[in-house]
Amino acid sequence: MTESLPIVEMSDISISFPGVKALDGVNFRLFPGEVHTLMGENGAGKSTLIKALTGVYRIDAGEIFVSGAPTRLNGTSDAQDAGISTVYQEVNLCSNLTIGENVMLGHEVRGRLGINWRATHRAASEVLEKLGLGRLNPRAPLSSLSLALQQLVAISRSMVSRSKVLILDEPTSSLDANEVEQLFTVIRRLRDQDVAILFVSHFLDQVYAISDRLTVLRNGRFEGEYLTPELDRSSLISKMIGKDLVVLESLDSEKAVRDHRHTDAPIYRATGISRRGAIEQLDLDLHRGEIVGFAGLLGSGRTELARLIYGADRIETGSVELRGKRVDINSPASALSQRIAFSSENRRDEGIIRDLSVRENLILGVQAKRGWARPIPRKEKDALVSRYLVDLNVRPADPDRAIKNLSGGNQQKVLLGRWLATKPEILILDEPTRGIDVGAKAEIQERVIALADEGVSIVFISSELEEVVRLSDRIVVLKDHRKIAEVANGPSVTADSIITTIAEEGMTDTSAADDDVKEIAS
Amino acid sequence: MSDTTPSIGRWFAELARRQYFWGIVAIVVLLLINVLKDPTYLAISVSPTTGNLVGNLIDILRAAAPIMLIAVGMCLVVATGGIDLSVGSVMVVSGAVSMEFLHSASGSVGDAFLAFGLAVLISAVLGTVNGVLVAVVGLQPFISTLFIMLAGRGLAKVITGGQNTAATNDSFRWLANGYVFGIPVVFVLALLVVIAVGVLVRRSALGLMIEAIGMDPKAARLAGVNRRGLLFTVYIFSAVLAGIAGVFATASVMTVDVSRTGYQLELDAILAVVIGGTSLAGGKFNITGAVVGALLIATLDKTVVFLGVSSSATPAFKAIVIVVLCLLQSERVRQVFRQRRASRPRTPQKEVIPA
Numbered sequence: 001m002t003e004s005l006p007i008v009e010m011s012d013i014s015i016s017f018p019g020v021k022a023l024d025g026v027n028f029r030l031f032p033g034e035v036h037t038l039m040g041e042n043g044a045g046k047s048t049l050i051k052a053l054t055g056v057y058r059i060d061a062g063e064i065f066v067s068g069a070p071t072r073l074n075g076t077s078d079a080q081d082a083g084i085s086t087v088y089q090e091v092n093l094c095s096n097l098t099i100g101e102n103v104m105l106g107h108e109v110r111g112r113l114g115i116n117w118r119a120t121h122r123a124a125s126e127v128l129e130k131l132g133l134g135r136l137n138p139r140a141p142l143s144s145l146s147l148a149l150q151q152l153v154a155i156s157r158s159m160v161s162r163s164k165v166l167i168l169d170e171p172t173s174s175l176d177a178n179e180v181e182q183l184f185t186v187i188r189r190l191r192d193q194d195v196a197i198l199f200v201s202h203f204l205d206q207v208y209a210i211s212d213r214l215t216v217l218r219n220g221r222f223e224g225e226y227l228t229p230e231l232d233r234s235s236l237i238s239k240m241i242g243k244d245l246v247v248l249e250s251l252d253s254e255k256a257v258r259d260h261r262h263t264d265a266p267i268y269r270a271t272g273i274s275r276r277g278a279i280e281q282l283d284l285d286l287h288r289g290e291i292v293g294f295a296g297l298l299g300s301g302r303t304e305l306a307r308l309i310y311g312a313d314r315i316e317t318g319s320v321e322l323r324g325k326r327v328d329i330n331s332p333a334s335a336l337s338q339r340i341a342f343s344s345e346n347r348r349d350e351g352i353i354r355d356l357s358v359r360e361n362l363i364l365g366v367q368a369k370r371g372w373a374r375p376i377p378r379k380e381k382d383a384l385v386s387r388y389l390v391d392l393n394v395r396p397a398d399p400d401r402a403i404k405n406l407s408g409g410n411q412q413k414v415l416l417g418r419w420l421a422t423k424p425e426i427l428i429l430d431e432p433t434r435g436i437d438v439g440a441k442a443e444i445q446e447r448v449i450a451l452a453d454e455g456v457s458i459v460f461i462s463s464e465l466e467e468v469v470r471l472s473d474r475i476v477v478l479k480d481h482r483k484i485a486e487v488a489n490g491p492s493v494t495a496d497s498i499i500t501t502i503a504e505e506g507m508t509d510t511s512a513a514d515d516d517v518k519e520i521a522s
Numbered sequence: 523m524s525d526t527t528p529s530i531g532r533w534f535a536e537l538a539r540r541q542y543f544w545g546i547v548a549i550v551v552l553l554l555i556n557v558l559k560d561p562t563y564l565a566i567s568v569s570p571t572t573g574n575l576v577g578n579l580i581d582i583l584r585a586a587a588p589i590m591l592i593a594v595g596m597c598l599v600v601a602t603g604g605i606d607l608s609v610g611s612v613m614v615v616s617g618a619v620s621m622e623f624l625h626s627a628s629g630s631v632g633d634a635f636l637a638f639g640l641a642v643l644i645s646a647v648l649g650t651v652n653g654v655l656v657a658v659v660g661l662q663p664f665i666s667t668l669f670i671m672l673a674g675r676g677l678a679k680v681i682t683g684g685q686n687t688a689a690t691n692d693s694f695r696w697l698a699n700g701y702v703f704g705i706p707v708v709f710v711l712a713l714l715v716v717i718a719v720g721v722l723v724r725r726s727a728l729g730l731m732i733e734a735i736g737m738d739p740k741a742a743r744l745a746g747v748n749r750r751g752l753l754f755t756v757y758i759f760s761a762v763l764a765g766i767a768g769v770f771a772t773a774s775v776m777t778v779d780v781s782r783t784g785y786q787l788e789l790d791a792i793l794a795v796v797i798g799g800t801s802l803a804g805g806k807f808n809i810t811g812a813v814v815g816a817l818l819i820a821t822l823d824k825t826v827v828f829l830g831v832s833s834s835a836t837p838a839f840k841a842i843v844i845v846v847l848c849l850l851q852s853e854r855v856r857q858v859f860r861q862r863r864a865s866r867p868r869t870p871q872k873e874v875i876p877a
Contacts, residue, residue, distance in 0.1 A: 312744055336746035344744055353738045353745075355805060360730055368746035372727040372755075418745065 005068060007032050007164055007196045008053065008084070013062035015048055022048040025062070026222040028215055030165055030196040035187060037199045037207050037228075040217035041240055041298060041463050046200055049217070050167055053198075054086050055079040067164075085158030086167040093142055093154055100124035100138025103157045127156050130193075131186050148179030152186055159190070166190060167198045172206055184210050202299030203480065204233060204503075216240055233503040234496075237297070241465060241495075264288060265324060267457050268340075268426055270309070273318035278304035281318065282483040284476065286426060286457045291448065293472030293489075294461045295498050301481035302461050303345055306428045309459070310342035311335040336369050341424035343415055345431035345461070351415050352403045358414055359385050359399035365418040388417030393443060409440030416444065420451075427451065428459040433467060445471060465495035477501055541799020542811035544850045545818050548797075548843065552818075552825045559829065568704070575704040578824065583705075584774075586820035587712035588613070588767035590813050592787060593794035594716050595760030597812040598723070600795050602756055603736045603804030604656060604663030609764035609791055611674025612648050613784030616641035616768030618678040621778040624689035634693035638769055645765025648674065649758035657753035667757075671788065678780045688777040698774035708770045715766065719759070720809045729807075732756060736804030790819045793844055799851070818847075 008030040015023040023045045030036050038046045051057040053064070055073035064071050066082045073079050079086075093102045100121040101108075109119035124138040133152055142150060151171055158166055168187070172180050187210060191197060201207055207214070207228075214231060216223035216239045223239050231239075268286035273279070279301045286292055294302040307313045311329035320327055322338055329335045335342070344350035352361055362385055367376060376384070389397040392413040394406075403411055412432060419427060429448065433441040448471060452458050462468050468475060469489065477485040477498060484505045487493055537543055556563040556578070566577035592609045599606040620637040627633040648670055655666035700707040723729040734742040735749050743749060764784075772778045796802060797818055798811020822843055826836050849855050 310744075332744050333746045333748050342744065344741075349738070350741050350744050353734055353741050355737050356730075356733065360734075364730070364734060364742075364745045364747070367727045367730065368742075368748065370727075371748070372731045372752065375725065375727045422746075 004031060004033075006030055006065075007067055009065040009068075010049070010053065011063050011065075013049065013052055013064070014060050015052060015057055016060055022220050023052070023059075024220045026217065026220070027225070028053075028222075029225065030198060031213070032164065032194045032196050033191055034212045035191055035197045035199050035210050036213045036215065037201070037211035038215055038217065039207065039236065039240055040223075044217040044240070045220040046217060047169070048220070050086070050169055050198070050200070053079065053165075054084060054167065080161065083162070083164035084167065085161065085163035085165065086169065087151065087154045087158060087171060088169055093150060093157070095141075095143040095150075097142060098139050099128075099136055099142050099145070099153055102142050102153055103127055103138065103160060105157065107160050123160075124156075127160055128153075131156055131159065131189055133186070146179070148175045148182060151175070152183065155186060155190070159195075163195065165196045165198065169200050170202070171199075172201050172203060180206060202297060204236070204297065205480075208233070234499055237499050237503065238496075241463065241499075267323055268309070269321040270315075271319050271321075273308060273315045273320065275304070275308055275313055275316045278313060278481065279308060280482045284309075284483075286459065288425070288457050289452050289455045290473045291452045291458045291460055291471050293468035293475040294459060294478060295465055295468050295475050296478035296502065298463060300478040300502075302478050303430055304481065305476075305478065306342060306430050306459060306461060309335075309426075310340060310428060312342065333368065336365065336422060339423065339425040340428070341365065341419035341422055341426070342428040343412075343419055343430060343432055345434065347408065347411060347415065347434075352411050354404040355402060357400050358389070358394070358403050358406065361403045362388060362399070362414055362417050362421065365422045369422055384421055388414075388421060392417050392447065412444065413440065416447065424456060426457045426459070428461070430461045431463065432460075433462060433464070465498050469493060469495050469498065479505055540808075540811070541851060542797065542808065542814040544847055545797045545811070545814040548847050549814075549818050549821050552821050552843075556825055556828055563828075572701070573704065574701040578828070580706060582817070582820050582824050583709040585823060586817050587706070587708035588770045589787065589790050589794060589816040589819050590712045590716055591763045591767040591770075592760075592791040593798070593812040593816040594719055594809055595756075595763035596788075596791040597795045597798065597800055597807050597809055598719075598732060598756045599663070599760045600792075600800055600802055601732045601736045601804055601807035602753060603739070604753070604756075605667065605792070605802070606652065606757065606760045607664065607667040607788050608648065608652060608670035608674055609760060609767075610784035610787040611671045611678070612645050612761050612764035613768030613771055613787060614678040614778065614780060615648060615674050615681070616645045616765035617772030617778040617783050618681040618687065618780060619644050620694070620769055621687040621689050621772055621776070622681055624691045624694060624776075625687050627691075629691045629693075631693045634691050634697075637691070637694060638697075641769050642762055642765045645761045645768070646758055649761025650754070652757040652761065653754035656757060657750040675780065678778070678783075682778060682780055684780070686777055686779050690776060694769075694773050695776055698770050698772075708774075711766075712770070715763070716809065716813060719763070723809065728752075728755070733805055733807065736807075791816075794819050797844070797847060797851075 006029040010026070010028040013023050013026045013028070014021070026045065026049060028038075028049060038049065040046050048057060052059050053073070055076045055078045058074065064073060066084075071078075071082055073082065094105070097105070103124040104120050108115045109123055110116065111119070121138045125134070128134055128136050128138065131152065133156065136145075136149070136153075142153065145153065155166065155168075171183060175183065187197060187199070199207075199211060211228050213225065214228055214236065215225045216236070218240060264287065266285040266287050268284070270282075270284045272281045272283065274281040282305075284305075294305060296302050304313070308315055311331050311334055314330055320329060327338060329338060329340070332342070353364070356364075359381070363376060363381055366384070370376065385399045388394070389399065394410050394413045394417070403414060406414065416432065432444050432448075445467070448458060448460060460468060460471050472489050475487050475489060475493065475498065476483055477487065479502050485501055553564065563578055566575050566579055568574070569576045592613070596606055596609065620641040623637045623640055624633060627637070652667055652670055655661045655669070656663050696707060697711070698708050702710055723732070731747055731752050734745070734747055735752055739749060768784060771783050794815030795812050797815035798808050798813070800807040800811060822840055826839055831839050
């Protein structure tokens with residue numbers, strides 16, 4: 001980890017998309033022989049920065065230097081020529097080919113009579129050997145390997161072209177603990193061969209286990225570059241989340257004062273529910289008129305848990321009781337008929353249907369509940385649409401406009417309207433305020449409180465801990481797909497105390513994991 | 523006059539914006555070509571003996587009827603992001619069942635109804651098989667319906683024992699060859715069915731739901747849309763419409779030709795749908811467009827015969843017309859033309875309306 005010259009230096013990078021400044025004056029450096037982790041909440045600009053570096057996006061302002069020379073990356077091939085390789089989250093290999101063919105794809109050894117397969121496989125073996133994967137048979141089909149090993153093969157492949165920079169975008173998201181260690185062993189080997197590695201992960205433990213240097217982004221802005229040992233977890237988290245500087249009028253510093261005492265039996269009770277790779281066994285109660293916050297970093301399992309409640313993913317173990325009766329919620333349609341609604345965090349891909357109008361998007365939930373054969377009468381439809389457009393203050397209040405032409409905040413309001421129109425008794429809101437302007441945010445928060453006062457049971461999920469603490473009556477803290485705590489909100493509960501809970505819970509875990517890693521590495 | 527001109531202009535501008543506008547243009551051009559060869563081509567006369575309308579246009583309408591039916595069914599399937607390759611084979615199965623039934627039955631009106639009902643029933647069964655394969659098993663629509671396409675023709679041969687079964691039943695024959703108010707019954711029936719489907723789809727929420735699952739299956743699922751039920755519905759719809767088309771195709775000659783009836787008509791239906799402006803990627807669909815497409819295909823078929831294009835060159839001729847049409851509709855090709863126009867500074871700039 002010598003302070004040599006950076007192999008890649010990006011300075012003052014800005015990228016705008018229509019209406020959004022995705023990156024605003026971001027600096028980023030990669031040093032040979034170092035693992036550099038890019039940190040930031042979802043939407044902070046991590047993937048935009050990576051795409052700028054791999055030539056997928058063009059930068060609007062700023063400069064990129066590779067090995068000290070200013071470089072323009074006008075396409076992925078430019079990036080590859082500059083020695084920058086990427087291994088994506090979803091492995092993009094050909095599973096019908098052999099391991100060796102995958103490693104050498106495009107670099108096959110040629111003889112006089114076309115490809116010399118024997119030499120090609122030998123070369124593949126050498127590359128695999130270098131990464132400590134010598135035990136893999138290059139002639140075996142790729143599909144015989146686990147996903148983790150496939151990922152390692154993908155890394156080997158990028159090494160064939162003698163890359164100087166390797167980008168690993170969330171490589172660990174679908175791996176289990178052992179596989180992660182395997183991956184880390186390979187990463188360390190590469191680092192020792194002077195490759196500069198850009199690593200992205202949402203798992204803090206992993207970040208601390210592998211990285212030498214951290215760069216934190218927030219809302220498209222550069223927060224700072226730090227050496228890993230010099231930045232402890234709590235300050236890292238607070239740098240990622242940031243202090244919400246904007247004072248929201250009615251909901252500013254104080255918690256929403258709500259007198260909520262549930263004496264009745266829970267409307268929803270889950271016992272020991274789990275799903276492999278999504279959430280480990282946990283219990284959960286929801287009461288009428290109560291706001292339950294799910295707190296945790298991205299990837300902690302908050303969305304997964306929400307999807308489980310809604311039936312978007314199947315529950316594998318455990319049971320669910322609704323209004324005291326055992327139910328089987330195995331699809332969104334069945335959840336909806338049980339008056340559970342779920343607004344996804346992925347507004348663009350799982351929320352709005354872009355090409356449909358505002359009106360159609362709004363009534364879709366109610367219509368789906370009724371079935372296609374029972375159309376909502378014209379008059380009722382118009383009343384419903386105009387009521388929610390006015391009620392939620394959607395601008396412009398034009399029901400015939402395609403929803404894709406609305407701003408994010410207004411799209412979110414239309415979606416909220418879609419769910420409210422189904423008259424839910426349990427409403428799950430996953431990141432309802434992400435990426436929307438302050439005014440719309442305050443409106444949505446007010447609406448959430450009003451709904452709870454009307455007796456709706458609400459699950460509120462947000463990356464902004466302040467927001468969760470402000471609104472929730474009870475907070476379920478999640479980490480690494482587990483429920484680590486459940487706290488009743490009170491004066492002693494703050495965003496900081498939640499962060500401490502998350503960070504401290506990790507500490508004991510990490511040291512153990514670190515030991516494991518060391519054992520394997522040695 | 524001064525009042526009507528702008529509204530007609532607006533109406534025309536509105537029409538020109540539709541994807542199927544070029545389909546209408548193509549029909550007109552083809553008819554013009556025919557007129558050039560024979561100035562009396564468009565003439566429609568009243569047959570002195572029967573009082574029915576006769577003429578080339580009437581023939582085109584008659585020929586368009588089965589294509590219209592399967593094109594509309596295909597249109598719904600395509601809107602869900604699928605495809606139904608089995609319609610041609612469903613037609614032959616439906617034809618085979620009705621002919622085989624009528625062959626052994628009396629010539630009464632009741633039997634004609636029964637034959638029709640049987641044909642529709644067996645088609646619905648085949649549509650259900652498609653639905654099961656696509657919606658429950660989760661096979662790709664292409665493969666699922668390809669399977670029925672191959673199996674269907676075999677099934678028809680089994681039903682007729684490999685024969686081209688012929689039968690006589692005047693009521694049944696009337697379906698294809700009769701006239702109401704001088705217009706062929708097939709066309710009237712096809713039009714009524716198409717209008718019924720159109721009204722059903724747009725008046726109920728079926729159209730919205732189909733578009734939702736075709737545009738964004740993930741978001742639609744989370745919105746609670748029952749994708750499985752909808753897929754069943756559209757594949758059964760498509761098959762039933764194909765079954766009716768099969769009855770029309772066989773009733774006109776009162777013979778089912780197990781190797782020719784409905785042969786490759788699925789391709790005509792797909793073309794009609796695409797010409798009508800429905801994207802094969804799914805989503806927004808246009809039933810009127812599919813009908814225009816079906817009329818174009820029928821016109822094209824008749825034109826090829828009328829011009830005396832040798833039968834071996836027929837497919838190529840058809841292909842060229844369709845390729846040109848698709849190029850005219852393609853956004854990218856239009857872009858090129860637009861840029862060309864823009865690069866010539868002197869020419870008056872006319873706003874190009876994107877379709």
